[in-house]
Amino acid sequence: MKAFSVLSIYVAIVFLTSHTDAFTRDDFPEDFLFGAATSAYQWEGAADVDGRTPSVWDGFTPIADNKDKGYIACDGYHKYKEDVKLMKKLGLEAFRFSISWSRLIPNGRGPINPKGLQFYKNLIKELLTHGIEPHVTLYHYDLPQALEDEYGGWLNRKIIEDFTAFADVCFREFGDDVKLWITINEANVFAIGAYSQGFLPPGRCSTTKYVKCSTGNSSTEPYIAAHNILLAHASASNLYRLKYKSKQRGSIGFSIYAYGFFPYTNSKEDEIATQRTTDFFSGWLLKPLVFGDYPDSMKRIVGTRLPVFSEEESEQVKGSSDFLGIIHYTTMYVRKSTTTTSSILPRDHEFFTDMGAETIPIGNQSIPWGFESVLDYLKQSYDNPPIYILENGLATNHSSTLQDTERVEYIQSSIGAMLNAIRNGSDTRGYFLWSMIDLYELVAGYKLSFGLYYVNFSDPGLERSPKLSASWYSGFLNGTVVVAPQDITHPQSHFSGSSSM
Numbered sequence: 223m224k225a226f227s228v229l230s231i232y233v234a235i236v237f238l239t240s241h242t243d244a245f246t247r248d249d250f251p252e253d254f255l256f257g258a259a260t261s262a263y264q265w266e267g268a269a270d271v272d273g274r275t276p277s278v279w280d281g282f283t284p285i286a287d288n289k290d291k292g293y294i295a296c297d298g299y300h301k302y303k304e305d306v307k308l309m310k311k312l313g314l315e316a317f318r319f320s321i322s323w324s325r326l327i328p329n330g331r332g333p334i335n336p337k338g339l340q341f342y343k344n345l346i347k348e349l350l351t352h353g354i355e356p357h358v359t360l361y362h363y364d365l366p367q368a369l370e371d372e373y374g375g376w377l378n379r380k381i382i383e384d385f386t387a388f389a390d391v392c393f394r395e396f397g398d399d400v401k402l403w404i405t406i407n408e409a410n411v412f413a414i415g416a417y418s419q420g421f422l423p424p425g426r427c428s429t430t431k432y433v434k435c436s437t438g439n440s441s442t443e444p445y446i447a448a449h450n451i452l453l454a455h456a457s458a459s460n461l462y463r464l465k466y467k468s469k470q471r472g473s474i475g476f477s478i479y480a481y482g483f484f485p486y487t488n489s490k491e492d493e494i495a496t497q498r499t500t501d502f503f504s505g506w507l508l509k510p511l512v513f514g515d516y517p518d519s520m521k522r523i524v525g526t527r528l529p530v531f532s533e534e535e536s537e538q539v540k541g542s543s544d545f546l547g548i549i550h551y552t553t554m555y556v557r558k559s560t561t562t563t564s565s566i567l568p569r570d571h572e573f574f575t576d577m578g579a580e581t582i583p584i585g586n587q588s589i590p591w592g593f594e595s596v597l598d599y600l601k602q603s604y605d606n607p608p609i610y611i612l613e614n615g616l617a618t619n620h621s622s623t624l625q626d627t628e629r630v631e632y633i634q635s636s637i638g639a640m641l642n643a644i645r646n647g648s649d650t651r652g653y654f655l656w657s658m659i660d661l662y663e664l665v666a667g668y669k670l671s672f673g674l675y676y677v678n679f680s681d682p683g684l685e686r687s688p689k690l691s692a693s694w695y696s697g698f699l700n701g702t703v704v705v706a707p708q709d710i711t712h713p714q715s716h717f718s719g720s721s722s723m
């Protein structure tokens with residue numbers, strides 16, 4: 223039980239009240255970047271325009287009923303100038319977007335599509351002209367369908383070469399103007415959602431309570447996909463460092479989705495389950511990136527189903543991320559699972575039975591102590607890496623009600639939590655709200671929205687209107703909004719994030 227020795231000290235949960243002081247934009251370092259985000263398939267639309275070919279997302283049938291999917295979305299492809307004006311009005315310092323692989327390189331491999339290339343050059347130029355820094359994600363769930371059909375996409379090592387070639391085109395064509403790159407968006411949720419639970423494209427799983435998949439294997443595929451994702455990231459990152467970094471002077475990072483996790487009770491079992499859950503969710507990808515191998519707890523539990531890094535691969539992956547991109551929305555309680563891997567259905571492995579814990583949502587509002595605990599965990603467990611918060615925000619029903627007070631409350635409480643963490647030593651360097659405007663959402667379609675701008679999706683002109691949160695954010699960014707002091711009730715944190723490696 224070496225792996226759990228760090229948890230041998232019993233700690234009772236005591237509820238504390240802490241306090242955040244009033245703060246403004248000026249309490250953050252001047253070079254701290256505040257921005258907002260979108261992604262290609264959710265914003266661009268123009269799905270079959272100017273030579274783009276389908277991605278796995280185009281043909282995927284999501285849970286929510288949304289028959290038109292991202293076919294038109296916000297039509298950002300045609301309206302990018304209008305949207306950059308809105309960003310300027312907001313006072314955004316940076317804009318995070320992703321590049322549609324199958325728009326730039328139709329079918330995933332081979333010749334560049336000149337019109338796709340021109341679109342991204344135009345967008346980047348428009349941003350820079352308005353003083354907004356581009357923050358580019360290469361891969362946001364939208365594998366060219368052709369590569370999925372040809373060899374099974376991320377399940378096949380061929381993806382490493384094709385992804386690297388795609389990244390090469392992006393670095394070469396856009397790299398003089400782009401200083402911040404993310405290779406792969408929230409890789410952990412991608413691997414789990416697409417290959418264990420089947421609710422994200424390409425929708426593979428054994429069978430789960432959510433979805434019946436026509437094909438897949440939840441006991442092996444999420445681990446294989448994640449392994450190839452790490453190798454593809456490392457390959458692209460190493461290429462950037464060898465060929466471009468000295469001239470272009472940018473940095474390249476990886477991203478994961480990070481929940482705050484907190485034991486449901488103060489029992490030893492829940493505490494151990496919380497540690498294991500943290501290993502499975504975050505350590506799975508971050509331990510290889512920072513230390514070169516998977517967490518011990520995963521190796522022990524997943525056994526031969528967990529791919530093994532060769533020594534050379536381990537060296538390539540280790541240290542391949544200049545910074546960590548973190549996507550954070552909420553915090554969950556963790557309880558030891560009542561059905562463990564070995565007891566009831568020994569052959570029915572999937573990611574969550576391997577993890578052996580249940581997660582219980584606390585709510586959908588901002589949990590500031592949870593966000594702080596995530597940043598503290600990253601600081602303590604991974605040698606205080608530079609961090610960009612790539613997504614944070616609140617979903618509400620898509621509605622023309624522009625008074626989104628609850629979103630404003632969420633954002634200010636999150637930013638306050640981040641400021642506390644920075645003051646306590648976290649090297650967090652940027653914050654991107656999800657989302658800049660209402661988008662086509664991955665699971666919820668057009669039913670839920672996170673935008674600072676409302677989009678009327680019934681209007682042929684897709685009219686945009688600023689919500690209260692837009693004027694709040696612009697006021698915060700121009701320094702006129704002072705966020706009032708807040709009292710925060712939270713369990714005393716023993717979420718130390720201690721490594722189990």
Ligand SMILES: *[C@@H]1O[C@H](CO)[C@@H](O)[C@H](O)[C@H]1NC(C)=O
Pocket residue numbers: 428438439441442
């Ligand atoms: C999944 O893969 C494992 C390991 O190769 C195998 O034992 C199992 O039968 C497969 N399950 C399904 C549903 O194909």
Ligand SMILES: *[C@@H]1O[C@H](CO)[C@@H](O)[C@H](O)[C@H]1NC(C)=O
Pocket residue numbers: 585586587617618619670
């Ligand atoms: C957020 O949580 C509240 C209370 O639990 C619930 O009423 C509301 O519908 C939730 N909103 C969304 C968008 O899930």
Ligand SMILES: *[C@@H]1O[C@H](CO)[C@@H](O)[C@H](O)[C@H]1NC(C)=O
Pocket residue numbers: 619
């Ligand atoms: C959001 O929409 C759902 C389903 O349409 C509805 O049940 C719920 O009451 C709505 N929530 C709010 C806060 O309007």
Ligand SMILES: *[C@@H]1O[C@H](CO)[C@@H](O)[C@H](O)[C@H]1NC(C)=O
Pocket residue numbers: 594595598602646647715
């Ligand atoms: C602040 O940082 C110290 C040292 O890294 C850590 O022990 C402590 O838990 C952190 N406090 C919070 C509230 O995260």
Ligand SMILES: *[C@@H]1O[C@H](CO)[C@@H](O)[C@H](O)[C@H]1NC(C)=O
Pocket residue numbers: 622678680681682
């Ligand atoms: C959305 O657009 C439709 C069609 O143009 C229009 O009838 C409707 O009033 C608009 N809704 C809002 C809230 O502006």
Ligand SMILES: *[C@@H]1O[C@H](CO)[C@@H](O)[C@H](O)[C@H]1NC(C)=O
Pocket residue numbers: 693694696697698700702
């Ligand atoms: C700051 O932003 C707010 C909200 O958009 C706006 O009303 C105000 O005029 C701006 N002030 C300055 C000094 O730019």
